[in-house]
Amino acid sequence: MSSITDSYKANPMKPNLIIPLDFDNVHDVPESHRWTISTEDPVVDPATCSLPLVDLSDPNSTSLKRQACEKWGAFQMINHGIPLNVFEEVEIQTRRLFTLPTQQKLSALRSPDSVTGYGMPHIQTFYPKLMWTEGFQLIGYPMKDATKLWPNQPDQQTNFCDAMEKYQKEMKAFTEKLFGMLLGSLGLTLEDVHWYNSAEGFSKHIAVLSLNSYPVCPDPSHAMGIAPHTDTSLITVLYQSGTTGLQVLQDGVGWVPVTPIAGALVVNLGDLMHMVSNGLSKSILHRAFANNSNHRVSVAYFFGPPSGSEISPLAKLIDHDHPPEFNPVTWKEFLETKTKHFLKAIELLRNKGAAKSSE
Ligand SMILES: C=C1C[C@]23C[C@@]1(O)CC[C@H]2[C@@]12CCC[C@@](C)(C(=O)O1)[C@H]2[C@@H]3C(=O)O
Ligand SMILES: O=C(O)CCC(=O)C(=O)O
Ligand SMILES: [Fe+2]
Secondary structure, X not given: OOXXXXXXXXXXXXXXXXXXXXXXXXXXXXXXXXXXXXXXXXXXXXXXXXXXXXXXXXXXXXXXHHHHHHHHOXXXXXXXXXXXXXXXXXXXXXXXXXXXXXXXXXXXXXXXXXXXXXXXXXXXXXXXXXXXXXXXXXXXXXXXXXXXXXXXXXXXXXXXXXXXXXXXXXXXXXXXXXXXXXXXXXXXXXXXXXXXXXXOOHHHEEEEEEEEEEOOOOOHHHOOOEEEEOOOOOEEEEEOOOOOXXXXXXOOOEEEEOOOOOOOEEEEEOHXXXXXXXXXXXXXXXXXXXXXXXXXXXXXXXXEEEOOOOEOOOHXXXXXXXXXXXXXXXXXXXXXHHHHHHHHHHXXXXXXXXXXXXX
């Protein structure tokens, strides 16, 4: 069975790029981490332009959701129904992990060809300067890594794993619903999803949980937390711990800061959603910065299709005037393509025949 955990086997990350900076022992931004942030796309005043805010309890929010998918590829949402203590607990455990001594965190270092463990985001490969961040990715109950992170502390291991398991359980139920709602806003239902009734079944969808840390930075205007990227997922649900730093790119406008709203979650629509929706839903380019006063953490849940299921534009969106824009691909295959070609990966999947017939 093909699995996304094998996605990096063909193209492993360079070992030296996986190791984050020893943030405990730096008092300045070293040359290796010093970025010149381009002003070609300016950062806009969030008072003049902001990400749509969707109230999930509002039955009339369908057109707002559709607009958010088509125009932005992202939105914030309130009244999602997930109890706040789930976020408090995941944030406590996330901070506990990242405030461990460097050597202890390195004991759970991700291997070059793997998805899970401690280290720098995979996209580091595509940027010449190093990013001001560290991350920990997990799938399921991460006891193997927890025993390395907290040796001889079984209570701490269990507390960490339990909080992560609980969070993933909440997110799994929630993202399945949210995916249905977003399809609804595009005039579709879950029954229109070809893998929903497949042998693997919808419940076998895959997800990766990513804990992100942006330690306090002495000079944030010359450092990049996480560099511009799109997510490969169908949907990413992001908890940003009430701390500013996230920005999304709006064409012709610039980088729009995503101002944290108490209790709200951010939804990013990813590359696979762009493909499934035959290009209707935008895959949002985003980045995040550290700041000089608070240690920013965020928790991203990457919701994707079942392992091995081929993703292709949904049949209901295809007709003579709207040929399929993309060739079928599994999440694993797409991650492999992205590992090699990064932001050009989507273009490589474009169905050239469709482009010709629509010219
Ligand atoms: C399933 C995945 C999404 C992700 C790549 C990964 O294999 C596991 C880590 C994820 C992450 C987290 C930080 C940002 C990101 C772009 C990256 O480099 O690794 C995302 C990946 C993604 O959406 O492509
Ligand atoms: O920390 C953030 O706000 C963004 C994180 C992110 O983009 C990701 O994990 O893919
Ligand atoms: Fe992201």
